[in-house]
Amino acid sequence: xxSSRSADGKWPWLFVLPTFxxxxxxxxxxxxxxxxxxxxxxGPFGGATxxxxxxxxxxxxxxxxxxxxxxxxxxxxxxxxxxxxxxxxASLLNRPGLRGAMVYRTLFFLPYVAMPTAISLVWRIxxxxxxxxxxxxxxxIGIDGPSWITQPWFALVAVALLGLWLVIGFNMIxxxxxxxxxxxxxxxxxxxxxxxxxxxxxxxxVPLLTPSIFFLSVITTIAGxxxxxxxFALLGPANPVMPKTQSLVFxxxxxxxxxxxxxxxxxxxxxxxxxxxxxxxxxxxxxxxWVNYD
Amino acid sequence: MRIPPLKYGLSxxxxxxxxxxxxxxxxxxxxxxxxxxxxxxxxxxxxxxxAIWDVNQQPAMQQIVKAFNDKYPNVKVSISLAAxxxxxxxxxTQGSSDNLPDVFWMNGPNFQLFASNKQLATLDGLxxxxxxxxxxxxxxxxxxxSLDGKQYGVxxxxxxxxxWYNKRLLADAKVAPPTADWTWNDYQAAAVKLKAALGxxxxxxTGDTLGNQANYYPAMLSNGGFVVKDxxxxxxxxxxxxxxxxxSDMVKGGYTxxxxxNAETKxxxxxFDGKAAMMWNGNWVVSVALKSRYKDDFAVVALPKAPNGxxxxxxxxxxxxxxxxxxxxxxxAAFLAFLGGKDAALIQAKAGAANPAxxxxxxxxxNSAPQYDLKTYIDAAEQYAEPxxxxxxxxxxxxxxxxxxxxxxxxxxxxxxVGADVATKMNEALGKER
Numbered sequence: 001x002x003s004s005r006s007a008d009g010k011w012p013w014l015f016v017l018p019t020f021x022x023x024x025x026x027x028x029x030x031x032x033x034x035x036x037x038x039x040x041x042x043g044p045f046g047g048a049t050x051x052x053x054x055x056x057x058x059x060x061x062x063x064x065x066x067x068x069x070x071x072x073x074x075x076x077x078x079x080x081x082x083x084x085x086x087x088x089x090a091s092l093l094n095r096p097g098l099r100g101a102m103v104y105r106t107l108f109f110l111p112y113v114a115m116p117t118a119i120s121l122v123w124r125i126x127x128x129x130x131x132x133x134x135x136x137x138x139x140x141i142g143i144d145g146p147s148w149i150t151q152p153w154f155a156l157v158a159v160a161l162l163g164l165w166l167v168i169g170f171n172m173i174x175x176x177x178x179x180x181x182x183x184x185x186x187x188x189x190x191x192x193x194x195x196x197x198x199x200x201x202x203x204x205x206v207p208l209l210t211p212s213i214f215f216l217s218v219i220t221t222i223a224g225x226x227x228x229x230x231x232f233a234l235l236g237p238a239n240p241v242m243p244k245t246q247s248l249v250f251x252x253x254x255x256x257x258x259x260x261x262x263x264x265x266x267x268x269x270x271x272x273x274x275x276x277x278x279x280x281x282x283x284x285x286x287x288x289x290w291v292n293y294d
Numbered sequence: 295m296r297i298p299p300l301k302y303g304l305s306x307x308x309x310x311x312x313x314x315x316x317x318x319x320x321x322x323x324x325x326x327x328x329x330x331x332x333x334x335x336x337x338x339x340x341x342x343x344x345a346i347w348d349v350n351q352q353p354a355m356q357q358i359v360k361a362f363n364d365k366y367p368n369v370k371v372s373i374s375l376a377a378x379x380x381x382x383x384x385x386x387t388q389g390s391s392d393n394l395p396d397v398f399w400m401n402g403p404n405f406q407l408f409a410s411n412k413q414l415a416t417l418d419g420l421x422x423x424x425x426x427x428x429x430x431x432x433x434x435x436x437x438x439x440s441l442d443g444k445q446y447g448v449x450x451x452x453x454x455x456x457x458w459y460n461k462r463l464l465a466d467a468k469v470a471p472p473t474a475d476w477t478w479n480d481y482q483a484a485a486v487k488l489k490a491a492l493g494x495x496x497x498x499x500t501g502d503t504l505g506n507q508a509n510y511y512p513a514m515l516s517n518g519g520f521v522v523k524d525x526x527x528x529x530x531x532x533x534x535x536x537x538x539x540x541x542s543d544m545v546k547g548g549y550t551x552x553x554x555x556n557a558e559t560k561x562x563x564x565x566f567d568g569k570a571a572m573m574w575n576g577n578w579v580v581s582v583a584l585k586s587r588y589k590d591d592f593a594v595v596a597l598p599k600a601p602n603g604x605x606x607x608x609x610x611x612x613x614x615x616x617x618x619x620x621x622x623x624x625x626x627a628a629f630l631a632f633l634g635g636k637d638a639a640l641i642q643a644k645a646g647a648a649n650p651a652x653x654x655x656x657x658x659x660x661n662s663a664p665q666y667d668l669k670t671y672i673d674a675a676e677q678y679a680e681p682x683x684x685x686x687x688x689x690x691x692x693x694x695x696x697x698x699x700x701x702x703x704x705x706x707x708x709x710x711x712v713g714a715d716v717a718t719k720m721n722e723a724l725g726k727e728r
Contacts, residue, residue, distance in 0.1 A: 044687075045411045046390040129558055130496070150554035238379060239557040240701035257383045259693070 037266035044260050055267035064243065065268070068251045069275070071156055075247065076224030078160035079167060083216050086171030091205055093172070094179045105176070109169035116166065120233030123162050124149065127234070149235050152244040159231050159245070163224070171216055178212035179205070210291040218283050225276045228253065248272050331425055331628045339368040340622040342629055345398035346373060347381040350581040354647035361641060362632045369625045382689070389413050394617035396626040397633070400447050402438050402610055403688035409441040410686065415618045415626075416444045425631035431651045434681050435611045447613025448634035449651035451642065453576040454674035455512050455597060455607040457481075458583075462591040463571040467491035472572070476598040478513075478540055481572070485549035488571045499549040501561045501570030504541060504703050506695050507608060508575050511683065512597060513537035515606035521683035525724050527691070529699075530717035537600070538699070538709040545704025553701045577649050577671040580663055584646060594666045596674065609679035611651050686727040691720040 038055055040048035059065055089108065093101050111119060126133045129147030138145040148158045182204065190200050228249040235242060237258075246254070248268065256265030332338060346355055352375060359371045374395060376384050382404050388394050394413060408414050420426040428436045431449040439447030457472055464471055467488045472480070488499035502509050511521060519534030521527075528534045544550040551561045551570075562579065564570040566586040574597060583592050599605045614633045620626040632638055639650035643658035649671060650659060660668045685691070694716050702712040 042390075043411070044386060044389075044407055045413060129555075147554060147558065150557055236557055238696065240553040241557070243697065257387065260386055260689075 034266045034269050037263055038270050040263045040266075042260075042262040048263070051263065055264045058264060059267050059271060064246070064251060065248075065271070067244065068246050068248045071245060072225055072227060072247045074156060075160045075163065075227055076221055078157070079163045079224050080217060080220055082164045082167045082171055083213055083220065085164075086168050086175055086216075087206065087209060087213070089168070090172045090175040090179060091201060094176060105172070108172050111166050112169040116229045117233045119166065120162065120230050123158075124234055124236075127158050150239065150241050152241055155235055155239075155241045155245045159227070159234055162230050162234060163227065166230070167220065167223070171220075174216055175209060175212050178209045182208045207292050211293060214283070214287050214291045218280060221279055221283065222276055225249075225272060225279070248275075331420070331423065331624065331631055335366045335628075336368060338366050338625050338628050340370075340625045342369060342371045342397060342622060342625050343395040344371050344373050344629070345381075345385070345395035346375055347378040347399060348578070349375060349377075350578075350585075351642075351647040354642050354645040357641050357645065358633065358638045361637055362629060365632070366625075366628055369629065371629060392619050394619065396620040396622060397614060397616045397629055399450070400439070400613050400615045402682045402684045403692055405439055405447065405613070405615075406441055406684065406686045407689065408615070409446050413618055414446045415616045415620070415623070416446055417448065417630075418444070420627055420631055421445070425627070426634045430634075430636075430653050432609075432611070432653075432675070434609055434679075435613070435651055438611070438681065438684070439613045439615075447615045448630060450612045450614050450633065451648035452609055452611035452651050452675060453578050453649060454609050454671050454679055455508050455574055455576050456670045456674060457572065457595050457597050458565065458575050458579070459572040459593055459595070460565070460568065460570075460588065460591050461593055462588070463488070463492060463497065463568065467571070469571075471593070472595050472598070474596040476595075477603075478598050478600060481598045482540075482544065482547075482549070484572070485544065485547070489547070489549050492571065493548070496569065498551055498561070498564055498570040499572065500544065501563075501565030501573040502541070502544070502550045503556055503561045503573075503575075504545070504550065504553065504700060506692070506699075507610065507682070508573075510538055510541055510699070512574065512607045513540060513600070515608065515680050516597070516600035516602075516604050518600070518602060518604065522685055522691075522720075522724070525685070525727075527717040527720035527724065529713040529720060531713075532710075535710045535713045538703075538713055542703045542705070542709050550704075552704050577659075577668060580646050580666065580668065583666065584663060590665060592666065594668065594670050596670050605678050607674045607679050608682045609675050610682035612648075685724060687723070690723040694719055694723070 037048065039050060039052060041051045041054070042048050092098075093104055127148035129135060129145070129150065132145075132148070134148065135145030146154050149155050186204050186208075187200055190204060195203065225247075226249055227247040231245070231247055231250055232253075235245060239245075242250070249272065252265050252268040252272070255261045255268060344355070344359070346352065352373065355373055359373065362371065363369065381399075385394065385398065385404075385408075389408070389411075400408065400414075417426055417428075421428065426448055428445060432452060435449035435452060436445060439445060439449065457476075459472055461471060464484075468491070469484050469487050472484070485499035488497075492499070504510070514521060514528065514534045514537040517533050517537040517540075519528055519531045519537055521529075521534075529538075541550070545552050551559075551564065555561070561570065562573065562575065562582075565573045565575075566579075566582055566588070568586075568588045568591070583589055586592070597605055597607060614630055616623075616626045616630050634652075636652055636655060639652035639655040640658055642648050642650045643655050644662055646659065646662035648659070649656055649668070656672050660672065662668075698716050698719075699712065702709070705712075
């Protein structure tokens with residue numbers, strides 16, 4: 001044994017133990033249990049019987065699943081628009097000498113810290129087809145607004161717009177940190193060479209922000225595929241539009257808690273894990289092509 | 295003893311896994327079915343949870359708990375409230391981990407599921423000790439909460455369906471108020487007039503929520519159809535379909551809000567906000583009516599008759615039940631006995647919270663809101679009520695009703711097609727129950 005004995009022993013284990021136990025109990029064990037459950041069928045009050053891949057063949061044959069995947073993709077695509085919007089806002093707010101930048105920053109960030117459910121209930125009132133603020137505003141400019149939260153595609157767009165609005169603040173904070181890391185000399189040099197503001201934005205700001213943008217796109221995609229609370233609170237579980245608007249996680253909820261088919265729900269959960277895993281892998285593969293790390 | 299580091303870690307992992315595995319599988323044991331209530335109330339101690347789903351009845355339930363504490367000072371009852379849409383979801387989840395509330399509300403559609411899966415305690419101990427006498431409640435309800443010859447639930451209240459209308463809105467539209475002789479045609483004709491007069495003001499002719507219990511069950515039964523009989527669905531029956539079509543036409547004509555409009559603003563709320571003129575509804579809305587700004591404009595009359603001259607309503611009642619795995623069966627049994635007694639029934643009645651099931655206490659309920667002629671509901675129960683349709687796993691086909699039938703009202707598909715479709719799926723579900 002060398003002098004590095006102190007690095008063995010039981011002390012390191014002891015220090016890692018609390019975190020390790022937490023991960024074990026709250027992540028690893030549920031993961032294993034969910035995988036196991038997805039091959040079983042549960043009774044109304046627990047008790048499981050092994051059914052092999054029956055849940056997975058039901059999953060593949062269920063048209064609701066494909067619709068839910070499509071809905072989730074559409075939602076995520078709309079929420080991803082929050083990144084370019086946030087790039088624009090963040091670079092505007094980072095102008096040297098802008099007064100009240102702090103106030104604006106706080107205002108943009110507020111939705112992100114408020115409770116999604118509470119916010120959804122407020123937006124439910126805004127979107128109301130009969131006397132909602134949004135349709136009243138549209139009425140002023142002569143547009144007869146739709147019944148936002150009870151028509152298939154409108155309802156999904158309504159949920160996505162809310163998600164977009166919620167996430168802008170977070171994106172902005174991340175991007176502002178990235179902007180702070182861009183040396184001012186670069187802009188000065190570009191200005192001396194006669195580059196306009198727009199050219200500076202295109203050739204300096206955006207390329208140097210790519211690491212932050214990449215981070216955000218991974219995070220947003222993962223969060224997008226976990227859409228549940230805004231959907232549930234904004235549309236309401238008994239909404240007749242739900243079958244056409246539900247997300248994958250809502251499908252999981254419906255199977256697990258409403259229909260009491262926990263095995264099938266576990267299979268849906270495994271599907272979500274696979275889809276999110278693949279998308280994240282794909283994004284990491286693509287990053288070499290467009291992300292600048294120097 | 296010095297354990298090599300890696301092994302040490304692994305043994306911890308193994309221990310942790312063993313602990314979680316133990317926690318994950320709940321044993322099925324114990325039954326509070328024969329819980330006796332001791333003679334000395336001071337002997338009964340501990341904490342109880344009591345789960346309910348109606349926020350409008352919460353004050354009355356709190357009063358009952360208070361009265362219970364006058365008799366049993368050493369029991370602490372905490373009421374937990376969950377909205378009806380999530381209530382049974384929550385209970386099933388709690389049941390899976392043996393954490394059901396000690397005492398809770400039960401309804402007809404869910405009863406057999408809970409009872410057949412040994413989640414509920416029987417009333418044997420309480421009826422044997424004469425703490426509870428089933429003879430005090432309507433027989434239809436005792437039967438609803440019995441399975442294989444054993445009773446599990448103590449009937450708490452009963453409800454039937456009647457026609458609510460807004461006198462002021464009808465007068466504004468120059469529509470004569472409904473009478474007990476009305477038929478569906480009169481209801482529809484009045485709706486046409488109401489829509490013409492009030493529609494431009496954003497007021498609906500009817501605030502019917504198109505739910506099964508208040509709207510299409512009574513219509514189907516009145517028309518000579520049925521919901522479920524001998525393990526077969528009645529949704530394909532031509533008489534049932536006619537009744538469904540009646541409601542579908544009401545939505546198509548723009549007299550009744552569609553399922554989508556109901557999802558956005560509950561149609562029942564429109565009625566109580568003076569934004570709808572009539573509706574079919576149960577006596578459980580009395581406390582809501584009394585809270586409305588327009589409470590003096592409302593009136594109640596018997597349901598309109600089907601074209602064949604028949605009038606039927608379903609009768610349903612909530613029961614109080616106790617968990618088979620209650621940690622404190624003695625206190626739970628004492629509380630259950632109190633909930634089934636006359637004092638608790640009178641508290642409910644006077645508060646106008648619900649129409650109590652205890653025979654002879656309904657008068658107080660009728661008098662709690664003299665302006666609404668609530669005797670209509672009692673008469674309905676005695677004269678033209680049919681038992682609430684249930685099967686072993688009612689929830690499965692109730693979900694078909696909400697998912698497929700509800701949104702189809704007022705749609706382009708004729709109800710004969712929708713009904714046949716629902717009947718096929720429902721028969722499949724009923725076949726699986728045996």
